[in-house]
Amino acid sequence: MKENLLAQIVWILEEVHRKKPLIHHITNYVTVNDCANIVLAIGASPIMADDIEEVETITSISSALVLNIGTLNRRTIESMLAAGKKANALNIPVILDPVGAGASELRNRTTEKLLKEIKISVLRGNMSEIRFVAGLEADTKGVDASDADLVRGTETGRAVAEKVAKELGCVTTITGATDIVSDGVRTILIENGTKLLSNVTGTGCMCTSLVGAFCGVADDTLIAAAGAILSLGIAGELAAARAGDKGNGSFHLAIIDAVSKLTAETLTGRAKIQEA
Amino acid sequence: MKENLLAQIVWILEEVHRKKPLIHHITNYVTVNDCANIVLAIGASPIMADDIEEVETITSISSALVLNIGTLNRRTIESMLAAGKKANALNIPVILDPVGAGASELRNRTTEKLLKEIKISVLRGNMSEIRFVAGLEADTKGVDASDADLVRGTETGRAVAEKVAKELGCVTTITGATDIVSDGVRTILIENGTKLLSNVTGTGCMCTSLVGAFCGVADDTLIAAAGAILSLGIAGELAAARAGDKGNGSFHLAIIDAVSKLTAETLTGRAKIQEA
Amino acid sequence: MKENLLAQIVWILEEVHRKKPLIHHITNYVTVNDCANIVLAIGASPIMADDIEEVETITSISSALVLNIGTLNRRTIESMLAAGKKANALNIPVILDPVGAGASELRNRTTEKLLKEIKISVLRGNMSEIRFVAGLEADTKGVDASDADLVRGTETGRAVAEKVAKELGCVTTITGATDIVSDGVRTILIENGTKLLSNVTGTGCMCTSLVGAFCGVADDTLIAAAGAILSLGIAGELAAARAGDKGNGSFHLAIIDAVSKLTAETLTGRAKIQEA
Numbered sequence: 001m002k003e004n005l006l007a008q009i010v011w012i013l014e015e016v017h018r019k020k021p022l023i024h025h026i027t028n029y030v031t032v033n034d035c036a037n038i039v040l041a042i043g044a045s046p047i048m049a050d051d052i053e054e055v056e057t058i059t060s061i062s063s064a065l066v067l068n069i070g071t072l073n074r075r076t077i078e079s080m081l082a083a084g085k086k087a088n089a090l091n092i093p094v095i096l097d098p099v100g101a102g103a104s105e106l107r108n109r110t111t112e113k114l115l116k117e118i119k120i121s122v123l124r125g126n127m128s129e130i131r132f133v134a135g136l137e138a139d140t141k142g143v144d145a146s147d148a149d150l151v152r153g154t155e156t157g158r159a160v161a162e163k164v165a166k167e168l169g170c171v172t173t174i175t176g177a178t179d180i181v182s183d184g185v186r187t188i189l190i191e192n193g194t195k196l197l198s199n200v201t202g203t204g205c206m207c208t209s210l211v212g213a214f215c216g217v218a219d220d221t222l223i224a225a226a227g228a229i230l231s232l233g234i235a236g237e238l239a240a241a242r243a244g245d246k247g248n249g250s251f252h253l254a255i256i257d258a259v260s261k262l263t264a265e266t267l268t269g270r271a272k273i274q275e276a
Numbered sequence: 277m278k279e280n281l282l283a284q285i286v287w288i289l290e291e292v293h294r295k296k297p298l299i300h301h302i303t304n305y306v307t308v309n310d311c312a313n314i315v316l317a318i319g320a321s322p323i324m325a326d327d328i329e330e331v332e333t334i335t336s337i338s339s340a341l342v343l344n345i346g347t348l349n350r351r352t353i354e355s356m357l358a359a360g361k362k363a364n365a366l367n368i369p370v371i372l373d374p375v376g377a378g379a380s381e382l383r384n385r386t387t388e389k390l391l392k393e394i395k396i397s398v399l400r401g402n403m404s405e406i407r408f409v410a411g412l413e414a415d416t417k418g419v420d421a422s423d424a425d426l427v428r429g430t431e432t433g434r435a436v437a438e439k440v441a442k443e444l445g446c447v448t449t450i451t452g453a454t455d456i457v458s459d460g461v462r463t464i465l466i467e468n469g470t471k472l473l474s475n476v477t478g479t480g481c482m483c484t485s486l487v488g489a490f491c492g493v494a495d496d497t498l499i500a501a502a503g504a505i506l507s508l509g510i511a512g513e514l515a516a517a518r519a520g521d522k523g524n525g526s527f528h529l530a531i532i533d534a535v536s537k538l539t540a541e542t543l544t545g546r547a548k549i550q551e552a
Numbered sequence: 553m554k555e556n557l558l559a560q561i562v563w564i565l566e567e568v569h570r571k572k573p574l575i576h577h578i579t580n581y582v583t584v585n586d587c588a589n590i591v592l593a594i595g596a597s598p599i600m601a602d603d604i605e606e607v608e609t610i611t612s613i614s615s616a617l618v619l620n621i622g623t624l625n626r627r628t629i630e631s632m633l634a635a636g637k638k639a640n641a642l643n644i645p646v647i648l649d650p651v652g653a654g655a656s657e658l659r660n661r662t663t664e665k666l667l668k669e670i671k672i673s674v675l676r677g678n679m680s681e682i683r684f685v686a687g688l689e690a691d692t693k694g695v696d697a698s699d700a701d702l703v704r705g706t707e708t709g710r711a712v713a714e715k716v717a718k719e720l721g722c723v724t725t726i727t728g729a730t731d732i733v734s735d736g737v738r739t740i741l742i743e744n745g746t747k748l749l750s751n752v753t754g755t756g757c758m759c760t761s762l763v764g765a766f767c768g769v770a771d772d773t774l775i776a777a778a779g780a781i782l783s784l785g786i787a788g789e790l791a792a793a794r795a796g797d798k799g800n801g802s803f804h805l806a807i808i809d810a811v812s813k814l815t816a817e818t819l820t821g822r823a824k825i826q827e828a
Contacts, residue, residue, distance in 0.1 A: 247533025257799025523809025
């Protein structure tokens with residue numbers, strides 16, 4: 001089971017290396033450089049474009065579309081909707097990162113609008129963000145999951161992910177101490193990663209971008225999403241080992257290094273993943 | 277005197293670690309990633325949001341608001357004013373970094389408007405920027421303090437800071453070879469730091485963000501501002517020692533590392549600070 | 553010949569160190585931090601400003617203007633035109649990086665408009681982008697040169713660069729395995745650099761920013777552009793040697809380090825440059 005899962009993930013990773021898919025991002029200006037560099041590091045090619053006059057064209061030549069609402073504004077909401085609809089028409093997977101959903105009406109309303117008007121392939125967020133999407137009580141603290149939401153634990157998180165996945169018909173992932181990836185029927189749990197990932201801004205965004213890269217070459221979005229999240233978790237572990245006690249800057253750099261050096265062997269050897 | 281000052285600063289640093297305050301930024305897109313990462317490194321939590329439809333909400337859930345005019349545009353000016361007024365209404369400290377004030381009418385007019393319509397808690401800039409605010413002849417060269425302004429020296433700078441602090445009723449800081457922090461009555465001088473800080477873009481912005489983090493947990497904004505500036509100065513010294521002769525990139529990374537590893541002991545041991 | 557060329561380039565590099573020219577950028581939000589840091593690393597001073605109300609003023613106090621269409625939007629197109637015209641009026645060199653030209657109507661139309669309404673001093677792009685400008689068949693894949701365009705080789709590239717340079721009356725550069733710099737009469741070829749440069753986002757943008765810094769102090773834009781491109785190529789080689797097998801993040805950082813440590817000796821010793 002685990003072997004089969006890993007074999008599929010390794011194939012997707014190698015397919016990214018072979019095909020170098022173009023990943024269109026409409027994303028925030030805080031972490032956009034890291035998103036571009038993580039996409040290059042995994043072997044894919046990023047393009048960032050958010051003007052309404054070109055987003056449909058750029059989506060058309062891309063293999064996946066990543067929508068990230070981290071620094072939302074009215075201009076880019078319109079662009080996200082247009083690009084998303086074009087992606088749907090062309091059967092290009094759309095990945096949504098509802099950064100800070102629950103924290104403001106604008107983010108809530110936009111998340112709802114995107115989910116209603118666009119067929120999302122993968123939704124990736126933290127516990128607070130996905131609880132908001134699920135219509136549950138969520139205690140968002142800015143862009144990080146709140147302690148109150150986290151204490152509810154993996155079992156509850158799993159139920160939330162499965163509920164959202166079923167209702168929206170999309171792969172739903174909640175990243176955290178245990179990463180949860182579900183399509184409503186099958187659920188994958190990943191135990192890789194390190195708490196240090198929350199010390200650097202944009203590791204969630206980078207994870208979403210990697211999901212874009214994996215989905216850009218694979219039809220099985222559940223496995224693709226799990227593979228991308230697994231890759232970042234393992235890169236985090238390797239980065240923590242290499243950065244040691246040096247500090248956040250060294251750890252940040254080491255994440256990009258580790259993703260750019262990720263091999264099938266490392267992935268297979270370190271994966272703590274199960275379908276359960 | 278110095279011991280008392282340092283004890284207060286250490287308490288604020290530890291309070292940041294304990295409370296992890298949320299710091300709302302409306303800032304420029306050049307250095308925004310570093311601002312987010314420095315806030316995380318000191319133990320606080322950043323959120324960047326600039327759309328008029330959400331800035332008031334985001335400010336409401338935050339412990340401090342940082343306004344940075346580095347890449348000003350008409351859209352975000354409106355947001356800065358709305359967020360600032362909300363912060364004032366809720367007694368949330370507002371920190372203003374008038375990047376490049378003096379260099380264009382837009383920056384001049386906006387700085388004046390922000391200072392007039394919003395009660396600023398801490399104003400942080402370089403010598404040219406604060407001279408402009410003081411209504412003095414300033415010879416701004418882009419976003420860096422000009423040599424002509426710097427040559428006027430610490431004594432003059434101190435008089436400028438005290439004048440502005442009194443007139444605006446806000447803590448005014450001028451960072452440079454000697455950092456000056458004044459509320460118009462009390463003035464603190466800091467001799468930490470390194471010239472290398474001017475080799476990396478955004479060290480001023482990062483300093484302002486740290487002021488936000490410190491002000492987010494402390495009522496005494498004079499001491500909070502001094503503590504934040506002291507922290508970055510010491511981090512700069514440690515970074516210079518570690519990066520050695522490697523170059524600007526290594527020094528940049530080492531600043532984030534040093535802030536993330538800053539302890540009460542390091543702070544106390546290295547501080548060259550005095551109320552004078 | 554080579555000695556003479558190198559002597560001129562070394563003089564320009566030292567002139568950048570002496571004069572610290574202010575370089576105005578209207579650029580994309582993906583790589584803007586790296587652009588600012590590379591400009592500081594070479595010894596110049598960056599300023600990023602894109603609002604229509606201040607771009608003319610900021611251009612007026614600058615020594616060069618860099619226009620980069622990487623994340624184009626309607627607001628900044630207007631600003632690019634205004635700043636460019638002001639630069640022309642004041643005889644300030646304008647450097648254009650037509651990022652992704654060929655990939656969307658918006659980028660195509662904007663590139664054409666900028667080239668028509670503004671006198672560009674240096675045009676810097678990859679093979680696909682410059683082929684598009686030349687009105688040739690170009691097979692742009694996002695923001696990277698396509699394999700189909702690259703396979704056409706240096707000889708064809710040279711012909712393209714010379715054609716564009718003649719037609720537009722501006723120095724035209726195509727960076728790639730061999731960098732080509734031509735004013736239509738004289739053509740310089742550079743063999744420095746490393747394939748690793750394409751693993752990090754923004755190395756093209758950084759190159760353009762360096763061209764801005766060099767053109768900010770030199771009248772001979774052909775030599776200035778060649779010197780800037782040579783500098784980044786050599787920095788890439790040094791960075792590759794230092795980062796070794798660590799990965800993309802380490803290589804990225806080492807580029808900034810190498811540019812900040814670049815000396816006349818290193819430049820002269822490593823240059824593989826010829827006028828041919």
